Amino acid sequence: MTTLLEFADVSFGYTAEPILEAVNATVSAGECIALIGPNGAGKTTLLRLAAGMLTPASGEVRFQGAPLRRRSRQHIARSIALVPQNLDVPFAFTVEQIVEQGRTPFIRALGGLQRTDREAIENALELTDTGYLRARIFNQLSGGERQRVKIALGLAQQPRLLLLDEPAQQLDIARQMEMMQLIRSLRSQGITLLASMHDLFLIDDTFSSVCSISPGEPLQQGPVDEMLCPESLERIFHCPPGSLPRKEICLA
Known part of the structure; x- marks a missing residue:
């Protein structure tokens, strides 16, 4: 698949303390990726970097092989859309x-x-x-x-790339199911999506893969069943080993 978006050793912080450090990730055309991680880990920041709204302190964000920082806001807006939480x-x-x-x-x-x-x-x-x-x-x-x-x-x-920041936030169960159906419909249309997700139970059967960011951990990217198994979630969310129920959480 053709690489649409690439993070190459990207670091960023709003202060001297970095929120994201040496992030490497790719989004290929047609993918539908869920972005997960603890609150404050930098999910929204990563999406804003992907949309060209923020400039990395170091490293490079590339879209279709070209650095985003070299593109005009108009050019970016014709290719990438960010749907904010509010x-x-x-x-x-x-x-x-x-x-x-x-x-x-x-x-x-x-x-x-x-x-x-x-x-x-x-x-x-x-x-x-x-x-x-x-x-x-x-x-x-x-x-x-x-x-x-x-x-x-x-x-x-x-857009060639649609970024969604917590699209199911503050929705009741019925509306969450409707939102996941909409995302599946967009995926079937071939639209490339990267969406930050808070509720892990909504990810299976909707997204093609999962990307995780967690303080002190390198960014991880992989298949849904591997990324949402208890061992992975305990590492991502810094839970004590064995603290997550195996049957209910593991989707493998």
């Missing part, structure tokens, strides 16, 4: 107006939405089953509806 919308924007923002990188100066933009917006609404919400006010939607609309916003960019 989307602050201070005004009474409708769902359609929110999703339209995904076309911003493609709009020429003083130009409006073109036919190709409208097609991308309609396709994003269709993929996320949010077309019926288009006239609703975003801030008045339920948590599950807002999550799907945020993904529609990202898909409207027609």
Whole structure:
């Protein structure tokens, strides 16, 4: 498979103390990868680095073989979309107006939405089953509806790589299942995804592989069944050996 995204010895910290250190990882075209790790390990930071929103202190983040730091924000936004945990919308924007923002990188100066933009917006609404919400006010939607609309916003960019930061966060069980079905649907469409995940039980049958980051440990990447076995999880989350139930957790 063609390598789409590459972390090459990437280190980063918001202060003198690094959050991520010597990270090496690859995301190939068509992969659907779950990113796991303890709170504060740097999952959101890794996604922001992947989106070109942060610059590594050392090392290189490459997209399609070229360093992200050499690309313009517009160029990156045409290739990579990051769907954040929270989307602050201070005004009474409708769902359609929110999703339209995904076309911003493609709009020429003083130009409006073109036919190709409208097609991308309609396709994003269709993929996320949010077309019926288009006239609703975003801030008045339920948590599950807002999550799907945020993904529609990202898909409207027609990205080569879709980054999801905790897409199932604060959703009830039914809405979590709907979110996993949406991710499986996007995966079947050939969309490349990297998503940080908090609930490990949602990963099996949805993601093709797992990537883990943990303080003091090198980044690990591997098949779902290997990465979610108790021995691996005890190492990733620094749990005492034997503290995780074998039957319920191990997916092998």
